[in-house]
Amino acid sequence: MSNERSAAFFRAEGVLISRGVVHAATWMAAQRAGFRERAIRFGQAALAAPVFGLLGQNDRSLGNRVAHLAYRDMTSDRIEVLAEEYVEDVLDDKILDSGVELVKQARAAGHRVVILSEGISEIMTKVVERYIRGVDDLVCNHLEYKDIKATGKLLDPVIGGYEGGRWAASYAAEHDIDLSRSIAYAGHGPDLLLLSAVGQPCVVNPDFTLRKAAREADWPVVDYSA
């Protein structure tokens, strides 16, 4: 009998949280120190929305990079404090209880719980600490800093692209995980490879591309809004 464990992979956006990185980036941009800065960075972050609209169902890397430009020149002090406020005040009613319930169930079933997110670590660590119990690993994006100021760039690898499947394979090898006994919950087109890599894929609140793929692959589709 194999000693390998199984894992449950959750894509945070759409499965656990009803808001994505554009929402976070525009909110953060609107809280910058000067009024001029607020306007410019807000516009910059908002630009990511059409990019996601056009390309998001296939590759979300570009959208992510555009959205996170809004953090340029923001200090780590400000990002930390605002992240705390964003998580406590803004995301409080944006957490999807049905998704949290799925995490609980996965935990109870003995899976190692892994959360993947396009969000930045400053926000996502607080989300996990505050709202989602029993998470073994959080894999999310990291801002690049120079001294204490963000450059607006994301450190590689940028979560949100097609790397999910490859990443899952290397993660499984590193943590001795049997992917065939593992579950994945995701809702975006680029998560297709992640879902294909596991034995029990589940599509949650999918976009058009993923819904179509799920239908073709006969994967279960779950829709919830709370």
Add this chain to the structure above:
Amino acid sequence: MSKGPTVGAPISIPQTYEGRDILLVGGSGFVGKVWLTMVLDRLPEVGRIYLLLRGKTRGVKQRFEKFVNETYVFSTLHERFGADLAKHICARMEVIEGDVGRPNLGMSDEAAARLRESVDLIINFAGLVDFNPDLRDAAATNVNGAVHIADFVESCNHARLIHVSTCYVAGLRDGRIPESIQPLTPSGEVIEAQAELAKMREIIAKTELDNESDEVEAQLRADVIARLKARGAEPSEKRIVDMVVRLKRKRLRETMSMAGTERAKELGWPNTYTYTKALAEYLLLERQGRIEFTIFRPAIVESSISFPFPGWNEGFNTSGPLAYLAKTWFRHIPAMPGNPLDVIPVDMVCKALLIAGAALLRGEHAPIYHCGSSDRNFLPIDRLAELSALSHRRWLRENGESALHKVVLSRWDTVAADPDHALNISNVRSVLNQVTRYLRHGLPEKIPSELRDFAGRLAKSTDSSNRRLRQIEDVLDLFQPFTHDHYFVFECRAIARHQVVEAEFRFEPESIEWRSYWLDVHMPGLRRWCFTVYDNKDREQYEPATRFEMIDSPRDRPADTPRKETG
């Protein structure tokens, strides 16, 4: 005879202070009290601590009891020792009536003789920290006080002196400030301490004389009569004389303050405080070879990081007004982005003082010790301004008085800006003044009474904001040389040369994580202990379960205990 410590060997703080008698002068100030509680808490084997206090209206014992019972800094000692606190303190301490402004430190002959024999270390914390006080007061405490203490040290059997000064004696210089002292003014001219002392006394005498002149008397008299007439009061001779005397006293204080500032600026210091502290250092320098001393220069001493508890602070400190400003609608702090504000927590200062004192007792001391953070853990003022604004944002989110405060004021960020910015504090005050004047006198005659009442209330509020901004403006003017005009980094290496055995006494400014210190320690401390003072609210008082009362206690050390060799 036991062998003394090897020179350069790591210092054990408890061992070095064991059985040592220490005289504290100015120990009732912010740093002095933390130092005292730290020693009482962590160095129980210390010899005898003599605390010199001015009697004022009540006796020194009652004053000390009031400190211990009402000041939160002693709360940890109360909690630790409970009903035994009096026994613990009185076995190690004696409060002595005296006055640093008088020869022999104003002590009785008996007390002075006793202390001359026994004291190993004298720490002079005394200082008038107002930036531009009456020159006579600054001279009495900062200069004459230091001279009297040095005289006393010279008359002692074996006492050594730590003179607590300030890093800002550097004056209006730029760049790295070394841990050294040279008899030069900041503008680079040679200064002769005795001649400058004579000059300062001459300025004081001349200002006093000028205040007594017939012209001043006549001018004040005319002002008083005009003022009384304007009020419609009967200008009786007695009333006029009384008012003239009061005004003369007020004028003298103001002219003394101006005279001090003028002399300080002439020589390259930004204010009377730094000028008089520097003069005291030069006067001490003349005693080199006659007494053993070290000069300890802290930078901006702020809330404790852990002892007696995180966030302990007191009074009208330096970063407080800047941080306070960040929670008002005013948002442009006159500061140069990238300039450091050399903040150092008070408990770190006390540890550094213990190390410097131990080195002095072992004869391994440096002549000057800087105690700051800018050299080893740089904090730029723009970061400080942002952290203050973020802290207010966090606080207002939960505690804002209204939706306006919670939603708008919390997002009204403070930024470091040029002093000449269009929205500087002086312009904001001027607008507020005009608004107040309009609300009081400029409204049309025929408006509903409700509207007039509302305008009256609004005027009261704008007037009070204006008064508060005025105080802050004065403080900002005083700080501007440090926050905007000059760039100082105070070298802080001498303390690091002494290795300390016990981790709890090490001076490690590198360990300060500024974000958590500012957000979780310093700002909550300021909010609790200092902002209440700025808002003219009552200061929180400690209420111990068992009140401390001094008891007569024999000295710990029996008469036949051999004295430790010094140096």
